[in-house]
Amino acid sequence: MSDDRHLDGNAVGGLLLEIFGREMTAELECCGHCRAVNPVAAVHVYLEAPGVVVRCPACSTVLMVITELESSHRVTFEGLRWIEPTKW
Amino acid sequence: MAGAAIQRRLNWAITEVVELLEESPRVRSVVLMSPGWAGHLSGQHIDIRLTAEDGYQAQRSYSIATPEEGDLLTITVELVEDGEVSPYLIEDLQVGDQIEIRGPIGGYFVWDEALGGPVQLIGGGSGVVPLMAMLRARVRTGSDVPFRWLSSARSHEDLLFQNELDGMASRDGVTVTQTLTRSHPGDWSGPTRRVDKAMLDEYTWPPGDRPLVYVCGPTGFVENVATSLVEIGHGADLIRTERFGPSGR
Numbered sequence: 001m002s003d004d005r006h007l008d009g010n011a012v013g014g015l016l017l018e019i020f021g022r023e024m025t026a027e028l029e030c031c032g033h034c035r036a037v038n039p040v041a042a043v044h045v046y047l048e049a050p051g052v053v054v055r056c057p058a059c060s061t062v063l064m065v066i067t068e069l070e071s072s073h074r075v076t077f078e079g080l081r082w083i084e085p086t087k088w
Numbered sequence: 089m090a091g092a093a094i095q096r097r098l099n100w101a102i103t104e105v106v107e108l109l110e111e112s113p114r115v116r117s118v119v120l121m122s123p124g125w126a127g128h129l130s131g132q133h134i135d136i137r138l139t140a141e142d143g144y145q146a147q148r149s150y151s152i153a154t155p156e157e158g159d160l161l162t163i164t165v166e167l168v169e170d171g172e173v174s175p176y177l178i179e180d181l182q183v184g185d186q187i188e189i190r191g192p193i194g195g196y197f198v199w200d201e202a203l204g205g206p207v208q209l210i211g212g213g214s215g216v217v218p219l220m221a222m223l224r225a226r227v228r229t230g231s232d233v234p235f236r237w238l239s240s241a242r243s244h245e246d247l248l249f250q251n252e253l254d255g256m257a258s259r260d261g262v263t264v265t266q267t268l269t270r271s272h273p274g275d276w277s278g279p280t281r282r283v284d285k286a287m288l289d290e291y292t293w294p295p296g297d298r299p300l301v302y303v304c305g306p307t308g309f310v311e312n313v314a315t316s317l318v319e320i321g322h323g324a325d326l327i328r329t330e331r332f333g334p335s336g337r
Contacts, residue, residue, distance in 0.1 A: 004307045007331045007333055018190075041194075041197060041329075
């Protein structure tokens with residue numbers, strides 16, 4: 001799956017650091033659908049959707065949706081199986 | 089050091105513009121002083137937040153173009169037509185102005201000497217900015233890790249860091265190749281097409297040398313280059329990519 005509208009996990013490094021309190025882009029994530037394991041930096045990120053949509057770079061399954069609330073964020077874990085703070 | 093820089097919590101900080109450098113008709117470097125800056129790794133970026141008088145805020149990410157240098161960091165910004173942030177940074181920002189940043193951000197698209205090499209840098213358009221931080225770090229630390237640089241620009245006037253790259257290319261262990269895809273001067277000796285497999289074969293480290301490869305540029309550029317690299321035999325685990333676009337920076 002490829003299109004030119006997405007960026008990648010690097011583009012939400014600041015947002016993830018704000019939400020989770022640590023640098024996440026070098027950590028590994030696993031897709032709950034195809035079980036592909038990739039660095040968080042390699043996920044496909046759609047910033048122009050309502051909220052931030054994070055998709056598996058292998059099968060495009062929605063892994064996570066981040067929506068902005070009044071003074072914080074809601075993170076919906078859709079198809080994400082795990083994130084592991086192993087350094088890439 | 090690096091660990092401390094990465095693990096620190098992320099807060100917005102006020103920085104001061106101390107110098108502005110015109111890099112090309114559409115690109116400007118902004119040197120910021122951030123008191124108490126904890127340092128950064130080459131390849132990391134910062135987020136910039138602009139606030140209008142009515143409270144409306146716009147935020148974008150910009151790669152840091154320079155290696156760690158005390159309280160100073162430089163971002164290099166390309167004009168995005170109709171953008172919300174880059175026109176302000178390029179056309180309105182003055183020395184002495186203050187802007188809000190947070191960072192450094194990123195632990196994946198980074199290089200320091202401990203990672204070794206050889207290193208292959210491949211950039212499209214202003215995607216060369218974080219790669220320049222890596223190359224500048226190599227030179228500044230006196231590292232002997234061999235680097236090859238391949239970048240793609242539309243025309244000669246769009247080339248960034250031209251004089252500096254020419255100077256670096258004469259050093260041992262650094263080769264620089266630039267391709268011009270849309271127009272080129274009559275005496276241009278470099279390639280004049282988009283990066284393709286034949287160009288990767290001719291100018292970049294072969295897969296057998298197991299280079300660390302960093303690819304940064306617009307999404308289409310990154311996807312094409314990364315796919316070609318895997319097809320000619322590079323291990324996907326040695327290729328690190330960073331995509332950018334109008335909405336992100």
